[in-house]
Each structure stands twice: as structure tokens, then as C-alpha cells.
Amino acid sequence: MFGKACFIRAFEGALARAYDAGEVPGLVHLCTGAEVAEVALADALDPAVDQVTGSHRSHGLVLAMGADPLAVAKEILGRIGGLSDGLAGTQHLIAPENGFLTSNGIVGAQVPLAAGAALTAKVKGAGGVGVAVFGDGAANQGAVLESMNLAVALELPVLFVMENNGFGQSTASTYASGSTSFTQRAASFGLVAMQADGFNHIESQQVFAQAVKKARKNTPVFVEISVPRLDGHYYGDDISYMPEAHMKDTYDDPLHVMRQFLEESGTSASVLESIMLKQQARAVQVVAEASSAIKTGPLEIKAWHQSLEAVRG
């Protein structure tokens, strides 16, 4: 789990360097700070029967679910061989074969889709769950609130996971939400509402395991997990609006906290260091390989034009 989280952190770092080098077509929203929480969630899921939907900030989730990092990197860099051959990009990562149904460019829109995955699981009786991962920024979207109600009304096997990083773009969640107790809000819809400390990987694992177990029995569950957002809304964002304490203080970093915990529990510092270095090297190599792949171009989009052309004469 530590190795996976280290890989995601390093992957995001390597992407930031690729962005600096002009290799990324648009903006990237990095998941730094949420890696441990996302690996803990993936740990509780079975990619063979479960499907996760995520927000625009889903690099970590899709990797945690087990998608091929090279295909993910190529997609984010807009290259042939990406998950969708570079046509979809960073905000639309799709890897259903790994239990990651889709991420989304519209805040909160992925949440009803997870209800759909849950409905399929229920109708087919395959025992799967639909998992909607979203941020506190999406918490006030109608799509999210409606889906919470629908899940309870139709008894869907859904898990709602709200990563509370305190910000919707540059706006504090304490400002944006009328009631800042998200668990109370979820409970009032009739959901089982739980909280997890995203700085505590063991607690996170336990809460997710318990939540998934309930959801599998058609009891929809809501989990609020606190995570820091260690970078801006997107990489290169002017983060002057964020208080100093929020900016890359190692004590505010769940990955650092996890590493210290593992060290205190008996894993030697050198072993942990070597895991981290190995994952860093792997991530750098993956992103470098993706950077050298062929860029998606006119041929790929023209093929789609033929398929979707409206006027056929």
C-alpha cells in the first residue's frame, strides 16, 4: 500500500515536470495528498465486480484501481496508446476493465453514473457496488444530492466517498456549504454516514472495508474522508489564496505520516527509502516513455467524425 501511494505521488510529480516541459496539452489537476486515502479505498474493492466513478482529479484513483500506468500517462499526455488513444485526456479517464468506469469534467456528474453501475450490479445480482468519489466542491451539486436520495429510495449498492480537502477550486468548503457537517447531511437522506481520517491509513482501510461490506447488501453508505490538497486546484495554479500551513508542510502530508508510522512500527528507514526511490524511478520512467509516444492527431479524430457525422448524403 505504501509503495502504491509512493508511485502515485511520484507519477503526479513526473506529470508536473512533463507539464513544465510543455508535454501536456491542457491543465492537470493533481491528486497529491489524497494518494493514501485512494489506495485504501481501492484496497476494499474488487475490480472484477465493482465500478468506481471519479472527479476531474482522478489520476490517483485510476492508478489505485490497477489501470496500466503507461496507458494512463499516455492518455494524460494526449498520445496514441493512451486509455482512449489521447482523445479523452486527464479529466476523462476510463478503465472499466480495472473497475474504474469513468472520471468526469463536470463537477458531481460522475455520481449518478455510479448509481447506474450499482443498479446494474443489483439487477445482475453479481454482488458488485458502484462507488462515487467526489470532493467537497461537488457536495452542493444537485446531481450529488439527488443521487443520495435515489440510492436510498431504490436501495442501491452504492458507496458515496467525499474527499474533503477543504477547497472547491479557491473557495473554502466552510464558505460554500450551508451546513458543514456532511455526515449529518448524508444521514438525513437516510444514508449510513461514516467518517475517516485520511491521515490514518489503518483507520481509512477499516472504514472503507466496513462501508463496502454494508453497500454490498444494498445499504447505501456515505464516507467523508479528510485529505489535504497539497497542490493548487490545478498544477501551476496561483495558490496565494491557500494559507501557509496548507502548503506542503510534511506534517500535513498523509504519505509522510504513513511512512513515519511504518518506521515506528518496525520497518527500517532504509527499506522504506528504497521502496520510495524504486517507485519514483518507475514513475519517471513511465512518464518519460509516454512523452516519447506518438501524439494523437488528425487521423484519430477524422475516424470519429465519420462515425458521428449527422448529415449523411
Add this chain to the structure above:
Amino acid sequence: MVSCQTTISEAINQALHVEMAADDKVICIGEDIAGGAGVDGSEGIGGVFGVTMGLAQKFGRARVIDTPISETSFVGMAIGASMTGLKPVVEIMFCDFIGVCFDQILNQAAKVRFLSNGRINMPLVIRTTMGAGDGSGAMHSASLHGLLASVPGLTVACPSNAADAAGLLRAGLRSPDPMILLEHKGLYGKSSDAVDEWPVAVIGEGRFVSRGDDITIVAVGAMVRVAEAAAKKLALEGINVEIIDPRTINPLDLKIIISSVEKTGRLIVVDEGPNYIGFADGVISAVTQSCFDVLNAAPRSICPLSTPVPYAAMAEAAWLPSLDQIIEAANTMMSENYGK
């Protein structure tokens, strides 16, 4: 072929029965489509127009799902279910309500197949009603087929008769792209020829409603009957009208329209959508770009006044395209001979 008549509403109902019986993956989702959910001993209502009558009794409420009034969540759920292997038929009571859940249609349903680079198909039919003429007022009478057809990735169909309604619904469940099936409220009770087994329609294939050499009229939905009535009157004046019902708005069968205009040199589009940047403008643009040189008269669009649909009966009738407008346009066009 059997020689009996049936209504659009019965035809769709029969097609839904056929599909649900043949494939466990077909499910129905919507408000009051079974009806009486949560009411002990209720028989249900089978949809506000009765189109989904009997489905819950036959296939159970696990596959015929009544939802809260919550379009964004249940349309989104249907999309997610389609992405993961079901074939949902989801009902939005009136197409005006698409405004409530447009993100799920515009950004999710329409884009998934493209964004997945063809890895995820979306067999999904969104059934909804369209059209004015029954005093339902501005928020229950719109015709949004042109608006929806402008979104790449959506199949948009407007059946004008029972066989097309059933056949297009069945085609939508076999298509990789989501279909919006716009059922005209004013046609639900109208009868047309019944067809055994309701064969699956070909998406993007129009049909000739009548044949003639003088003027081509393109119309869909309820406007096909208006065009037919106009053609009868014009025939008495010796003007022979060829009526084409493209059946789907996106994709549009331009081939059949061009083949007719090449013969007649004259084109009228009668439509219930807006008179500016709507279906009529789209057809006229495509035709003038393809065969400008064969036109003998400037193409005409006959569309409603550019206001929301009015409520009072006489105002609503004045708002809708009329038989007289078609006849007047046809007569004017017959006197124009640009190409000759």
C-alpha cells in the same frame, strides 16, 4: 403483415413487451411508469400516457422502476447502467424537462462512446414526449429535436406512425449510441397500420410518405399529417407533392431528400421546432450546400412563431404551422423558376 390499425402508444407498449421478454438486460426507468409505488394494493397507472401499461405486472418492479421526481439522478443512473451492461429505456415525461437533466445528456450520454474511444457502447433509449396542440402550455409542449440533434453523439428520432415508433425504439436498444425518441403527444391516440413483430428500423433511413414531381415537403412527427393534408388539397390544384419523413433527425438521411429535390427543384420543410437554427434550417442548409444548382425556387421553412408555446387554444393554433401556410408557400414557389 396483418391488416389492422394500432396507435403509436400501443405499438411502443408492444415493442417494450417484446424487448423485455427477449432480453433480461432491458429495463425501464422513469416517473410513474409503473405507478402507485409505495401505495399498498395499487394497480399502478402504466405511465401518464399509459405507454408502459402492464410492464410492471409482467416483468416486476425490479425491472420497471418508478423513480423520485429527480431527472438528473435517474437519467444519470440509466446512463451508468447502460455503460455497465444493461439496456435501459428511460422516460422523461415531457421533453421540456430535459432542461433539468441536460448535463447528463449533453456531457455524459452523448460523449461516453467517444471518450472511451469506442470501448464503451451505450444502448440506451430516452423516451420523451414532444409537441403542441393540446393546451399544455409553454413548459409541456416544446419540440426540442433540433436542439438535441445538434449534439454530436446523440441519435434523435421523431416517429410519425406506429411502425416507426416501435421499430426505432427497438433500433435504439441495438445501437452503440444513445437515442432520444421524441414521441408526439398528439399522435399517441392516432392509428396507423400495424405490422407483425414490429421490425427493427434502420437508423438514418428516411421514407417517402407520398410521391410527386412538383414539390418536396420534408416533415417529421405530427407535421407529417399536416403535410399530407396539404398535399391532398394541392393535388386538386394539379400540384403533386412528394413528402419525405426522415424519421431520424440525427443522423439525417440527406440522400433521400436530395433524390427528391433533384426531381422537383422545390423544397418546403414543415416543422414544429424553432424557425431559427432548428431542424428546418438544418435541412435547407444541407440541401442548398449539396444541390443548389437544381433549385427552381428558394427553399421555404414553415415553422411556429418564435415565441414559447402559448396556452389558449386559438393562440396555440395560430402559433403552429398550418395547412394554409403550406398551400400558400407551394403556390408561390410554383411561380418561381430560377433554374429554368
